[in-house]
Amino acid sequence: MTPHPTGDLGDESQQFGLLVNSVTDYAIYMLDPRGVIRTWNPGGERIKGYRKDEVVGTNYARFYTPEDIATDVPARNLAIAANEGRYAGEGWRLRKDGSRFHASVVIDPVRVDGVLVGFAKITRDVTERYLAQEQLRSAQHELLQAQKMEAIGKLTLGLAHDFNNLLSVVTNCLDLISAQPHGEVSDKYIRTALRSVERGALLTRQLLTFGRGHELAxxxxxxxxxxxxxxxxxxxxxxxxxxxxxxxxxxxxxxxxxxxxxxxxxxxxxxxxxxxxxxxxxxxxxxxxxxxxxxxxxxxxxxxxxxxxxxxxxxxxxxxxxxxxxxxxxxxxxxxxxxxxxxxxxxxxxxxxxxxxxxxxxxxxxxxxxxxxxxxx
Ligand SMILES: Nc1ncnc2c1ncn2[C@@H]1O[C@H](COP(=O)(O)OP(=O)(O)OP(=O)(O)O)[C@@H](O)[C@H]1O
Ligand SMILES: [Mg+2]
Structure with a gap:
């Protein structure tokens, strides 16, 4: 579309055409009721990599991933727009070179005298923002996880030290008792008790290791x-x-x-x-x-x-x-x-x-x- 010969912006529809064709940050285009692409703008070319003559006349489902096509997402989104008055969402889409970008999409039904004649579609590439948010989310998750482990570690360490001391006392007492004269029955009990103490000591050693309180060699x-x-x-x-x-x-x-x-x-x-x-x-x-x-x-x-x-x-x-x-x-x-x-x-x-x-x-x-x-x- 060329500007009005006198140098002004021309009538309203010419101005509108100029606007759409000057936008490069947004893909703005029209679909027919079945999703076939009818118009294209430089934003569409910049974001998705297709020239106008490559896409006009083809179905817009080509921008969707095979997973989305398999579950009929393109047709569903048009149905949502037609039935609910608008579809808005985000998702992965495909560029001409096969690479993926994260798209923010709005689809509005276009009606003439109440009859659906097509859809107006606006797509924005929000990959950078999406990836930054994802990174932030995962960093926050990891931080939370690390803080949790740190807190459990401290608690465990304290408990393990106390138990270690208690178990030492029990072991010492059992050793003293076994050094005294005692019968066969007591001997059995002493051995059972020592075995349990050993098991307890093993557990506390593991807890000490978890709390990083175990002296490494x-x-x-x-x-x-x-x-x-x-x-x-x-x-x-x-x-x-x-x-x-x-x-x-x-x-x-x-x-x-x-x-x-x-x-x-x-x-x-x-x-x-x-x-x-x-x-x-x-x-x-x-x-x-x-x-x-x-x-x-x-x-x-x-x-x-x-x-x-x-x-x-x-x-x-x-x-x-x-x-x-x-x-x-x-x-x-x-x-x-x-x-x-x-x-x-x-x-x-x-x-x-x-x-x-x-x-x-x-x-x-x-x-x-x-x-x-x-x-x-
Ligand atoms: N290779 C694995 N395959 C499936 N699940 C696993 C595997 N390794 C660990 N897990 C899961 O992690 C849990 C914790 O493992 P961990 O070794 O700390 O304790 P445990 O094996 O249950 O008991 P313990 O090692 O003290 O005898 C396990 O109960 C199991 O559910
Ligand atoms: Mg285990």
Whole structure:
């Protein structure tokens, strides 16, 4: 459309045409009642990448994703606009080059003498805003999660210290009693009590680890060899129905870690995988050197991490549970089968060692837990 020859903006319809054709931030176009594109503007070309001659005469459903087309979203949106007087929404759409953008869409029905003759459609590319909001949401979620774990850690640490002291007193008293002359029956009771105290001490040690109050004893060792040495023990713990496979990269650098805690962490992961595969399956342990950015320190340069992944093809973790698995005493197992402290130990030890954990789980198809430990440079 060209301006009026005298240089003014011409009559109202010419002015309107000029307006629509000058807008490049919004795709503004008309559809017929079935969704076939009738007009196009530079905004449409800029946002979606199609020239006018490529789209006019084709159905607007081409901008929708295959998932939306499969569920008839394009026709449904037109029906909403026709029946309710307007459709407004946001969603992913496709550009000509196949890339996706997040669109804010408004569709208004156009009626002449009460008869639906088409739709006016306005689309805006809000991808940047959408991604920024998503990022903010996930950062807030992570912060909340970290604060929660911190709070539970403090509480746990306090409790564990107190229990440790109480248990020491009980152990000492039992030792004193057993040193006195006593009969066979008392001996049985003393042994039962000592066993319970030992069990209690184990639990409090795990709680201390979770609260990062356990004094670590780091040492430099060859992790590849350490994990290969554990293979037999892990296979025995997993049982006959579950195969434990190792895939350890050669030439792994040494790390500075508490070896006993690392062994416990891997054993805890293997036991969890075993429990998730009651009718058998495969646990694959992979050890690799990886360059990563620490998630708690995203501004830091990426560094080298030893990555130990324990993956199974078990029942997976329900999405609602995934945020809670590291909490002490969170368990989905029946009483006596699990105390909910295994992953708390893994979490406490790994974060106290400067590392981090990534969990990837799909209900019904399996879980993979990856432990990252900084490499001692
Ligand atoms: N590989 C896995 N597959 C499926 N669910 C898992 C897996 N690992 C952990 N979970 C879930 O996370 C929960 C917490 O695990 P965690 O190891 O902390 O405790 P637990 O195994 O229940 O008890 P404990 O380890 O103290 O014997 C488990 O009860 C289970 O629901
Ligand atoms: Mg466990």
């Amino acid at each position: 780091p040492e430099r060792f060859d992790t590849g060899k350490a994990i290969r040495d554990m293979h037999d023990m892990l296979q025995r713990s997993a049982g006959d129905a579950v195969a434990v496979e190792l895939d350890v990269a050669g030439d792994l650098p040494s790390v500075n870690l508490d070896r006993g805690q690392l062994d416990s962490a891997i054993l805890n992961l293997v036991c969890n995988s075993r429990d998730a595969m009651p009718s058998g399956g495969c646990i694959k342990i992979t050890v690799r050197l990886q360059t990563e950015r620490h998630p708690d320190d995203p501004h830091q340069e990426p560094g080298r991490f030893l990555c130990i992944t324990v993956a199974d093809n078990g029942e997976g973790i329900a999405p609602d549970d995934q945020a809670r698995i590291f909490e002490p005493f969170f368990t989905t197992k029946t009483v006596g089968r699990g105390s909910g402290l295994g992953l708390s130990q893994v979490f406490g030890f790994t974060s106290q060692s400067g590392g981090f954990i990534r969990v990837d789980s799909t209900p019904g198809s399996g879980t993979s837990v990856a432990l990252y430990y900084p490499v001692a440079e």
